[in-house]
Amino acid sequence: MQLRKTLLVGWVSVALLSGCSLFGGEEDVVKMSPLPKVENQFTPTEVWSTSVGDGVGQYYSHLHPAWQDNTIYAADRFGIVKALDASNGKEKWKVDLSENPGFFSSNISAELSGGVTVDGSNLYIGSEKAVVYSLNTADGKLAWKTTVAGEAISRPVVSGGLILIHTSNGILQALNQKDGSIAWSANLDMPTLSLRGESAPAVAFGAAIVGGDNGRVSAVLLKEGQMIWQQRISEPSGATEIDRLSDIDTTPVIVNGVVYTVAYNGNLVAMDLRSGQIMWKRDVGSVNNIVIDGDRIYMVDQNDRVMALNTQGGVTIWTQSALLHRLVTAPVLYNGYLVVGDAEGYLHWMNTNDGRFVAQQKVDSSGLLSAPIVASDKLVVQAKGGEVYSFQR
Numbered sequence: 001m002q003l004r005k006t007l008l009v010g011w012v013s014v015a016l017l018s019g020c021s022l023f024g025g026e027e028d029v030v031k032m033s034p035l036p037k038v039e040n041q042f043t044p045t046e047v048w049s050t051s052v053g054d055g056v057g058q059y060y061s062h063l064h065p066a067w068q069d070n071t072i073y074a075a076d077r078f079g080i081v082k083a084l085d086a087s088n089g090k091e092k093w094k095v096d097l098s099e100n101p102g103f104f105s106s107n108i109s110a111e112l113s114g115g116v117t118v119d120g121s122n123l124y125i126g127s128e129k130a131v132v133y134s135l136n137t138a139d140g141k142l143a144w145k146t147t148v149a150g151e152a153i154s155r156p157v158v159s160g161g162l163i164l165i166h167t168s169n170g171i172l173q174a175l176n177q178k179d180g181s182i183a184w185s186a187n188l189d190m191p192t193l194s195l196r197g198e199s200a201p202a203v204a205f206g207a208a209i210v211g212g213d214n215g216r217v218s219a220v221l222l223k224e225g226q227m228i229w230q231q232r233i234s235e236p237s238g239a240t241e242i243d244r245l246s247d248i249d250t251t252p253v254i255v256n257g258v259v260y261t262v263a264y265n266g267n268l269v270a271m272d273l274r275s276g277q278i279m280w281k282r283d284v285g286s287v288n289n290i291v292i293d294g295d296r297i298y299m300v301d302q303n304d305r306v307m308a309l310n311t312q313g314g315v316t317i318w319t320q321s322a323l324l325h326r327l328v329t330a331p332v333l334y335n336g337y338l339v340v341g342d343a344e345g346y347l348h349w350m351n352t353n354d355g356r357f358v359a360q361q362k363v364d365s366s367g368l369l370s371a372p373i374v375a376s377d378k379l380v381v382q383a384k385g386g387e388v389y390s391f392q393r
Contacts (some may be wrong), residue, residue: 033304035346036322038360044349047378047390048089053080055366055386059113060196061153065382066116066123067375068137073123076386079110081125081140086375089390095140097125097133113151114165119158122177126152132165134180146180148173154198155251157208160222164208166198172210172218174225184225188212197249197287199261204254204273211248215263219276229276234266234285249287260311262286264302268314282314288330289371291338298338298352304328306340306355320355323348330371334379335393341368341381347391363389 053076056063065074071092072084079098082091099108114126122143126132128151134143150167157164162183163175170190174183190213199211201220207228208220215234220227233248252261254273262268267281268290284301291298296317297309304327306320327343337358338350345367349359366385373380379391 030325032326032343033322033324035344036348036357036360038348038357040360041358042393044347044359044361044379044391044393047392049387049389050084050089050091051387052076052082052084052382053078053386055382055384056369057384060369061113062155062197062370063112063382064116064155064370065373065375065380065388066118067373067380068118070376071137072375072380072388072390073116073118073137074382074388075112075116075125077109077112078107079112081112081116081123081135083137083140084388086378086380086390089388093140095135095142097142113153115156117156117158124156124158124163126154126156126165128153130167132156132163132175132180134163134177144180146175146182148175148182149185153196155200157201157203159203159208160206162222164201164203164210166200166210168198170213172201172208172220172225174222186218186220186225186227188216188218189214197247199248200251202252202254202259207273209252209254209259209261209273211250211252211261211263213247215248215266217248217252217259217261217269217271217276219273231271231276231278233261233269233271233278233281234263247287250289253290253292255292255311258311260290260292260297262290262299268297268299268309270311270314280313282309284314288328291331291333293333293352296352298331298333300328300331300340306331306338306350308338308352308355318353318355320350320357322357327367327369329368332372332374332379334372334374335377337393339372339379341370341372343367343369345383347372347381 052074056077070086075081082094097110111128117124133145149171150169154166161177170188172186201208201210218230248263257273259271269281270279288300308317329341345364364383
């Protein structure tokens with residue numbers, strides 16, 4: 001049985017692992033940058049907020065809400081899943097996926113971690129217990145649940161009647177959307193040591209494109225699960241085990257036949273979708289999803305620099321370095337601004353032209369780990385403590 005060690009990213013991982021002989025016995029200290037002083041050009045309006053259980057607590061989890069048809073779907077790690085009216089935050093329905101629900105002394109956490117994904121009449125969410133759930137969006141009733149190959153900590157992806165799950169032991173599985181039965185499994189291989197996270201696949205032209213913990217991007221046929229091509233974008237190098245981590249935990253972005261993705265301690269690359277050949281690469285690493293808008297790539301690198309680069313060669317347009325080591329979330333574009341959250345619970349709004357801060361607001365003292373989502377004209381974010389907030393510009 002393969003021993004797999006999982007790590008947190010950013011300054012938390014360094015703090016937890018410093019002094020260990022595995023990393024050379026040197027004590028590394030990484031300090032969070034102080035909160036930048038921002039003169040707000042506007043103040044985003046909080047439309048509503050509501051609690052969804054206890055959130056993720058101190059666990060490293062990217063549980064995040066999903067939005068469809070004026071409804072926000074959100075969950076906590078323990079097993080609470082809620083449907084909320086996107087206009088006012090009022091609860092439409094609530095279910096509990098924990099074991100022995102209703103018996104508080106004996107409740108056992110469902111350990112939800114992968115999702116929420118909503119598609120048509122069903123929503124999908126995975127767990128660290130290697131279970132994927134399908135719930136009806138109308139009332140939250142369980143449609144099916146399936147045990148998969150490993151922890152389902154990446155976001156389920158729906159395409160062509162299949163639910164794609166990338167498990168923590170390096171297996172990409174396709175589940176039948178109707179009943180959850182396993183259609184196929186593909187082994188992506190993985191190293192002994194990796195980060196805590198998995199790439200959710202992107203889908204285009206009948207293929208799933210997914211990053212692996214081994215620094216390779218794989219293209220897999222949706223119908224059969226057959227490998228089309230693999231391309232390494234990160235070579236393990238460096239003096240310590242941390243330096244040699246080369247995970248690809250981000251979801252690839254596919255635009256006009258070009259695949260854009262990035263690896264930790266690796267490269268930001270553009271690849272040809274058909275062949276997997278690298279068109280260009282840039283020496284910058286990240287574990288956060290990237291955003292592409294027109295001819296620009298917006299990203300947060302592994303040191304929490306917020307960057308804008310062009311899509312033609314990865315040339316830097318601007319860099320915002322005032323949030324170093326604040327455990328910044330992946331960025332999102334909303335109302336013409338680039339928005340990120342941080343571990344102290346702040347939202348930071350930036351001008352997309354030059355990266356300058358235009359607004360800053362304290363949202364929740366428990367901190368923000370998952371990227372905000374755009375729900376029509378609102379920006380929705382879930383704090384680590386379980387509170388869901390809706391803002392409007």
